[in-house]
Amino acid sequence: MKHILIEDYDYHLDESRIAAYPLDERDSSKLLLSIGDKITEDRFSNLSAWLSAGDVLVFNDSKVVKARLHMKKDTGAIIEVFCLEPFLPIDFERNFSSNGPVRWKCMIGNLRKWKKGLISTDFLHKGDQCYLWANRLESSGDAWIVEFDWSNRSLTFIEVLKLAGKTPIPPYLNRKDESIDVERYQTIYCNKDGSVAAPTAGLHFTERVLNKLETGKIAKASITLHVSAGTFKPVKSINITDHEMHTEHFYLTPENLDRIRTGRIIAVGTTSLRTLESVYWIGVSLIEGRFNPAHVPSVGQWEPYRPHRRITTDEAFDAVGDYMHSRPGHLLEAKTSLIIVPGYRFRIAKGLITNFHQPKSTLLLLVAAFAGSRWKDIYDYALNNDFRFLSYGDSSLIIPSP
Secondary structure (H helix, E strand, O other), rough: OOOOOOHHHHOOOHHHHHHOOOOOOOOOOOOEEEEEEEEEEEEHHHHHHHHHOOOOEEEEEEEEOOOOEEEEEOOOOOEEEEEEEEEEEOHHHHHOOOOOOEEEEEEEEOOOHHHOOOOEEEEEEEEEEEEEEEEEEEEEEEEEEEEEEEOOOOOOOOHHHHHHHOOOOHHHHHHHHHHOHHHHHHOOOOOEEEEOOHHHHHHOOOOOHHHHHHOOOOOOEEEEEOOOOOHOOOOOOHHHOOOOOOEEEEEHHHHHHOOOOOEEEEEHHHHHHHHHHHHHHHHHHOOOOOOOOOOOEEEEEOOOOOOOOOOOOHHHHHHHHHHHHOOOHEEEEEOOOOOOOOOOOOEEEEEEHHHHHOOOHHHHHHHHEEEEEEHHHHHHHHHEEEEEEOOOEEEEEEEEEE
16 A cells, blocks of 8 residues: 555546536436446446346435535624534434434534534524524534534424535535535435435436336346545545545445345445445454444455455355344444555456546545556546536446456
8 A cells, every 4th residue: 555646646637627517417428438448438328238137236325415504603603514424313314313402523614713602593494484503512533523403393303404404515616506406416316314425426317227227137226325525535645545534324235235146236436336345344354253243333444455364255245144134124234434445356346337536536546446557548538538527527337357
């Protein structure tokens, strides 16, 4: 790892190439095809033509929540509170369904103006004015623990966020959120609240594309990884070993574990890919006896890069399946801070659908790990052929040579 310098994963991205808004039709975006040694292009609406019967596409079904809150002090100063992850209750579902005070780990904008005391914002519910209050508690790394309470206790916290919050579009769009973002910064198949950034590879899918996949006997499986704001965290260190990766929560059902064992796996997005690989490493930790049953299973940032026993994918998945069936509800709930960099050996996915990522980012490092040195050719092609970049930009399908 000490030889991986972030400067080697840089390219010039002019601001004019960043897609500030989505196209009118999701599936009309361009699709770069890097299959084996050939690079070409098509439209995303024709995705099924480039896949084979028996392939399994793995989607991240997490839903973006309105996690950005603009609140006020009594003095009128505006404080932005950006909800990152639940702190109490720590479980997403319990926290979102609470009718009383909850605590979240948050980033705070204009922090110097908020020394102490409550801040608030108002919102309407069925014509009635309601209030949301926030109280800053202790620091937590580079964030803060904030307690929220609200006036209408018939509302759950997720309902409050939907009424009082704003869609957390990426900072590099250089604009405020607009009504179009409520629908379009969201996949059409999302169903589990928790992300504060969209799994953007999925933004291109439409019912038409999904129907074509079904007609072509291309299967689907789902995982849930709640994308954190850390996905936008720039790599500021010279060497990647000095970068601290963010932690994200993920969930997997036994049915979907079975599905990802049935064919050639195509990960829809970097979040799906990291989750699939993390499931393998959960299995390894179970087999090696390193998992404490009292704790939530987790994958450390550099865990795959340490010496391990040679464990097959089937063995790891069998261990995860046995663990899941021993748990109430048979659901795998886990955390991962896995970083995937060049030199990583992929165990699960054979293909990746992904957008075009920022220079010198952990997402670009993941693409470079998956595509090998071809990543430069892929990005050169996209830059030279009018592809649109980042969250609302175009897409690619990468299937390296076996």
